């Protein structure tokens with residue numbers, strides 16, 4: 001594989017995608033000055049790193065909540081919350097700052113008592129100046145010592161909270177040590193899984209060389225290690241193009257395919273499948289190589305072995321996602337958004353030869369089996385996939401011995417369900433939706 005150039009282009013494409021998402025999100029977003037960490041339920045600590053204050057108006061938080069106006073920025077470490085009554089964002093000093101603030105004053109108070117009258121006078125004067133300064137926006141900043149200095153103090157006080165970076169470093173060291181027990185490994189992986197949901201953390205994990213360790217875990221003979229490694233990988237890959245690209249470069253595709261073909265207990269397979277789906281999502285390069293390495297064959301074996309249906313449903317959903325992703329990109333009517341990046345996407349998706357592979361691996365006849373499930377959700381997923389595959393599979397559907405019969409019987413069943421719900425005065429648009437899917441497929445098969 002010589003993916004560097006292609007991967008670079010892909011990265012650009014992904015970035016373009018991300019930018020657009022960011023563009024949508026950033027309108028109501030909060031600007032934060034300086035780097036910090038943490039998160040909370042309805043109170044979030046500032047997390048975004050950006051040194052450049054530019055011409056933003058920076059609000060200096062106090063111990064009391066203040067309302068934030070649009071366009072105002074807050075220093076990192078501040079506590080920001082959404083006031084649920086007014087719908088406005090409010091800010092006050094973060095915990096670190098509160099601790100520091102109190103500490104500073106306590107020191108002053110303690111030292112005051114032992115001062116000589118002369119020193120006392122000077123100290124009083126300083127306090128007065130300080131409190132005057134507090135009312136003066138321009139000089140408030142000087143009251144705060146630089147964050148680095150503050151952290152040093154806190155470290156001395158053993159109050160320094162471990163940053164995510166430090167936590168991950170420690171966890172990866174544990175994972176890399178031959179002394180770590182399986183039990184510890186599993187809990188390390190669980191902690192990592194929690195951390196990598198944050199886009200930055202997942203990327204930091206990559207740059208620390210953590211991806212290799214996680215991939216190594218997929219090879220483990222202990223299925224709990226295997227399962228949790230797949231879970232970390234899947235979560236790190238989810239909507240994270242940088243990690244997706246790095247993972248492909250590190251050989252994740254082959255490792256995941258091998259794990260998919262060999263993973264034993266059902267719950268391990270589910271997690272490996274999750275990681276694979278996250279790797280392939282919006283990543284035509286990876287999809288192309290997945291197909292050329294027999295990915296669909298591995299999936300069809302898993303499909304045949306799974307009686308319960310959950311793995312089957314996940315697989316069918318994965319196929320559906322791949323088909324519709326490609327479909328969406330090549331759809332007409334997107335000319336308005338056409339730029340070179342879009343053209344490149346179309347070009348790359350055109351190399352994902354999914355249709356032929358679906359036919360070759362017998363998916364036209366496999367997916368209808370999922371209709372036998374008793375779960376509405378599984379049937380719905382099957383119907384959507386059958387519709388998406390119809391352009392390739394129509395001949396096979398028509399010559400299928402029982403597909404038409406199954407569809408008609410399902411149609412009756414859902415009509416009945418809708419009827420009885422109407423009698424009860426309930427309306428279930430979900431069942432209606434399923435009936436519409438059945439009808440659409442039926443029409444195509446005529």
Ligand SMILES: *[C@@H]1O[C@H](CO)[C@@H](O)[C@H](O)[C@H]1NC(C)=O
Nearest residue numbers: 173174175176177178179180
């Ligand atoms: C592993 O444990 C042994 C003894 O229990 C110790 O000597 C060694 O330094 C440990 N290795 C690591 C990498 O922690």
Ligand SMILES: *[C@@H]1O[C@H](CO)[C@@H](O)[C@H](O)[C@H]1NC(C)=O
Nearest residue numbers: 172173176177208209210213
């Ligand atoms: C794991 O340990 C090896 C040496 O034992 C080292 O070369 C490698 O960089 C370590 N990996 C990580 C991610 O810490």
Ligand SMILES: *[C@@H]1O[C@H](CO)[C@@H](O)[C@H](O)[C@H]1NC(C)=O
Nearest residue numbers: 212214215216217218219255
């Ligand atoms: C997993 O194991 C296979 C063979 O046992 C090996 O070739 C491969 O490099 C291993 N992968 C990782 C990421 O350790």
